[in-house]
Amino acid sequence: MIKKLLANVGEYKKESIITPIYVTGEVALDIIIPLIMAMMIDNGIEKGDTKAILMYGGLLFVCAIIALFFGAMSGRYAAVASAGFAKNLRDNLFSKVQAFSFSNIDRFSTSSLITRMTTDVTNIQNAYQMIIRLLVRSPLIFFFSLLMAFKINGDLSIIYLAVVPFLMIGLGFVIYFAHPIFEKVFRIYDRLNNVVQENLQGIRVVKSYVREDFEDEKFKTVSKDIYKNFSRAQSIVAFNNPILQSAVYTCMLLISWLGAKFVVGGTLTTGELVSMFTYTMQILMSLNMLSMVFVMVIIARTSAERVTEVLSEESDLKNNAHPLYDVPNGSVTFKDVCFSYANDSEKLALMHANMSIKPGEVIGIVGGTGSSKSTLVQLIPRLYDVTEGVVEVGGHDVRDYDLKTLRDQVSMVLQNNVLFTGTIKENLRWGNEDATDEDLIRVCKIAQADSFIQEFPDKYDTMISQGGNNVSGGQKQRLCIARALLKQPKILIMDDSTSAVDTKTDRLIREGMRKEIPGTTTFIIGQRVSSVQDSDRIIVMDKGLINAIGTHDELLATNPIYQEVYESQQKGFGEDDE
Structure with a gap:
């Protein structure tokens, strides 16, 4: 899973590598700063040496500025790397879905695919940004702060060894109980x-049946379900x-109590005690950052x-090793064909199913609902x-053709065809992006669409709203027929x-197509006998x-x-209406 996700980092590898480098520089300075503070207290403040105070203070200022620079740069590169990673991941997800067969798409609901490309990718993006920054920073801070604390006073630093396992066990319980709930939340x-x-x-339909209250209640039920489960998960994470x-407070109290004794006993200086407090905060805050990363990873794991x-x-439909790139003609042959949606x-x-259709034939198809016409x-x-x-199409098994080549030679016009946001011209040119305005008018006249297009103020430059909701069902069908022609x-x-x-209009369209x-071999599925x-x-x-299979007269007789x-x-x- 991780390997498949990291393949989407792509051209953002540079930013992903530079981020930890800047983080390492920031950590090094964060470790050095408490030491400088200890030296300033012991060698400057306690001895009243103004020159030493100014020297160490200036050094502290320079280190803080450089640390700030490293922190800003690590944040910038982490943001670029994570956003680029998410962009590539969305692109690859969308491209993958475009290559799916209908049966592949049937395995995922549309809403689920949308959630995966939006919410899930965002969760992975956030986790990736935390991983390349905080997951590098936190272990380094923890390790080197602990090392420096032991260097200052080993006896006092044993406190950390007692507290850290307690934290790790607590974090383990949070992960164990929260992850299954987050899985449920995303479903x-x-x-x-x-x-x-x-x-x-x-x-x-909702408005025509006055079902707004029902739909509102349905939404509230699902939304409440998310609230209950997410609240439960967040309560565990909390x-x-x-x-x-x-x-943190346990360590502070113990270090204060024991540290004061060591200072009085002369085995620890005041500056070293102050630096111990700083390293304590760094050690425990690094663990806090790690816990934040792990919480994000819990959520992102489900999304990942x-x-x-x-x-x-993997798409069920693939080209064979040596596909054909030319469809000779529009002949269609079915040889003992069986099909199951469940495979x-x-x-x-x-x-x-057995039938043989010659190029240029017009074939009507009729039958009851569920008779497998489509x-x-x-x-x-x-x-x-x-x-x-x-x-077979053109004398060859359809599986022998390059998929794009085959579909370029087969146009489908469905009952519920889709128009996309854009002008009428842009929608029509889905059929042929190089078509001239004259070509558009010609096919629209055949599809009986030109007459109503001319009535629009902007004619062929009229904008179609999302889903074609600003044209009627009949107008939408005629535009889709024109697009196919x-x-x-x-x-x-x-x-x-x-x-x-x-x-x-139906008859005029058929006459125009003839x-x-x-x-062109034409298949017409119709509910009306007059259409076929x-x-x-x-x-x-x-x-x-x-x-x-037969002509109208033959079937009517037999x-x-x-x-x-x-x-x-x-x-x-x-x-028929005349």
Whole structure:
């Protein structure tokens, strides 16, 4: 885990190395300063030597300034190193998620991935900054202060050896009991982010059903759960401070009592006693800093495990050793294809699918909810890999193609497609970033989108808000169809992508596509028979099986499922709107 995380330090190794160097310089001066103070007291103040006082005072001032400089520089480089480390970690996490297959993404919830890229990375960043600075400073301060204390008076320094084990045992109990609670807290954070995400995405539904109070209560329940667990964890961590304070005051009292006797007995000078107090504070404060680091590490350990889990996840979809970089045509063949979302041959969503589609054919797909219509077409661009059998495009197994090459030749338009924040032009150019304004207008006319775009004051420069919330569902679908057409793919998949437009517009879109992309193999999944009836062939799906394949007339004459769908729509909705 540590090795995988440290690989993200990258170009910030220099800052990560320089920080401990400056810290070491700062520690050296912190150790020297009490010695100078002792000499100033013994050789200057007690003897009334003004010259010695000025000399040692000047030396103290210079050491303090240099120590301040080293401290500032170590803080600066630690901040740069930790922020850069966090930046690389977020970038690599995001890149990893981009390479995931749908099945990989299914293993993590969206809210959990967001928490891991934000809260968890921030925790790791804070821990890293503490490690390269405080975790270097504290042991050095502890070791050298203890060494100097023993050098000044070994008998008095034995007090530390009695107190330190007490502190270590207390810290061990804090770590042991706090870590499991922090693990639980971050799982609850995932739930909290999920509640927020669902609420914001579905805010129109929430308001239309007047469910604000319900959503508010749901949020408060999760938030209260975080409060209870985090408070419990922090209560355990809070024991660290009284344990430390007890140790500090115990040492101070014992050193004061015994030190006074040694001074009276002549075995310890006043300056040495003062320096002992300083080293006592340094020793115990170094332990305090160590405890702070360990508390942060307890929290960061949970975050590190969650982040490493994503970094260690391997995509189910990979290129083979020698992938193909050219898709000859848009032919599609399914050879005894089975698929399971659980990768379990006993739980198949799609069973023994066989079909052969020629380049340029228009294929309609109909079937009831849950009949695996979308599952069938998602195997073509390798959004998922088959569990059994072979899917071929252009005469080659889709697994033989370079993944990017294959997906560049397959455009998908979903029922709930997404538009991104930016202008209409910028959204359309997702299909082809080099497209001219004339190309944009041409595909928008085919998709029946140009007419409503021209009504906007800024036309094609109109800003689309997040998620496309400032356009209607039908307008969003038409923009997504235009975006897919701009890609000029060999295969176009329209997964119920005209469900929000009227039947006349639907027909005009299909007619436009037949004229514009006659060589493109087109799959049209539709709930309305009118959307697929003029297809070259229609596939009827039923419970994960291809029930029948034929033309509209053939299926209407021979297939009970198609007959039932057609008749129910004729009775319910009548003929196509003209």
